[in-house]
Amino acid sequence: MQETIRASLWAETLTPKELAQVCAESYELHVSPGAHVAQAGDQAKGWYGVVDGVLIMTVCSPDGKESTFTGARSGAWFGEGTLLKDGPWQYNSTAIRDSNLICVPRDTFRRLVQTSLPFNHFLLSQLNARLGLFVSLVEYDRLLGPDARVARCLAALFNADLYPQAGCFIELGQEEIGHLSGLSRQRANEALHELERAGLLRVEFGGVTVLDLPGMRTYSGAAASGRKSRTPQKLETLTD
DNA sequence: ACATTAAATTCGA
DNA sequence: TCGAATTTAATGT
Numbered sequence: 001m002q003e004t005i006r007a008s009l010w011a012e013t014l015t016p017k018e019l020a021q022v023c024a025e026s027y028e029l030h031v032s033p034g035a036h037v038a039q040a041g042d043q044a045k046g047w048y049g050v051v052d053g054v055l056i057m058t059v060c061s062p063d064g065k066e067s068t069f070t071g072a073r074s075g076a077w078f079g080e081g082t083l084l085k086d087g088p089w090q091y092n093s094t095a096i097r098d099s100n101l102i103c104v105p106r107d108t109f110r111r112l113v114q115t116s117l118p119f120n121h122f123l124l125s126q127l128n129a130r131l132g133l134f135v136s137l138v139e140y141d142r143l144l145g146p147d148a149r150v151a152r153c154l155a156a157l158f159n160a161d162l163y164p165q166a167g168c169f170i171e172l173g174q175e176e177i178g179h180l181s182g183l184s185r186q187r188a189n190e191a192l193h194e195l196e197r198a199g200l201l202r203v204e205f206g207g208v209t210v211l212d213l214p215g216m217r218t219y220s221g222a223a224a225s226g227r228k229s230r231t232p233q234k235l236e237t238l239t240d
Numbered sequence: 241a242c243a244t245t246a247a248a249t250t251c252g253a
Numbered sequence: 254t255c256g257a258a259t260t261t262a263a264t265g266t
Contacts, residue, residue, distance in 0.1 A: 190265095206263075241266105242265105244266095245264075248260085252256095252257090
């Protein structure tokens with residue numbers, strides 16, 4: 001666990017003494033696929049880092065429909081927004097693979113916020129990166145066609161600020177990719193093959209390998225406008 | 241929605 | 254403990 005914390009970007013912002021204390025107070029936990037790390041309404045116990053595995057962040061409508069808005073993979077840290085507000089989780093985070101996490105307890109996190117200016121700088125850039133991500137997500141959802149949405153949503157999971165240690169393979173099934181992009185599994189499948197044809201990625205069993213990340217970030221597909229007839233449906237996609 | 245194929249699991253030596 | 258057979262899950266159309 002020590003190694004994982006030390007490998008994170010924010011560890012560099014702490015003094016050795018502060019870091020040692022954080023390590024001593026934090027603990028590791030394992031979650032199985034389908035298990036919740038956080039559920040909307042629960043009080044946040046801490047700030048979470050993903051050692052390995054994949055989580056998805058979802059929101060639920062009152063009638064039980066669920067929408068996935070982003071994923072978290074190795075190297076990601078999340079929950080700082082909830083901890084700063086000192087309120088309950090506003091979303092769920094669920095493991096979709098066997099995942100190992102680190103929990104930095106709430107009090108430890110709060111102490112860092114109150115005592116370490118460099119740590120606050122890190123938080124500011126992390127929050128800024130996240131804000132940029134969500135602005136982009138809205139943009140994709142409203143302006144781009146399905147193929148491009150898949151490209152950008154996947155590319156978002158390779159954000160260097162949020163997932164510093166990401167490799168080029170992402171273990172994410174086509175059904176989950178569909179959820180992340182707001183598409184059906186079938187449509188996601190077609191989009192992935194279109195992107196593969198364009199040489200941007202390689203479709204594999206249980207995941208995809210990204211070959212051309214800059215290309216993914218700028219991909220806009222063949223048709224972007226004139227899709228009035230397409231999918232007259234709601235914002236979300238999942239119905240569990 | 242259905243057919244196909246990869247992966248995981250079981251069973252029998 | 255190895256591998257064939259079966260079951261289950263992911264993918265392709």
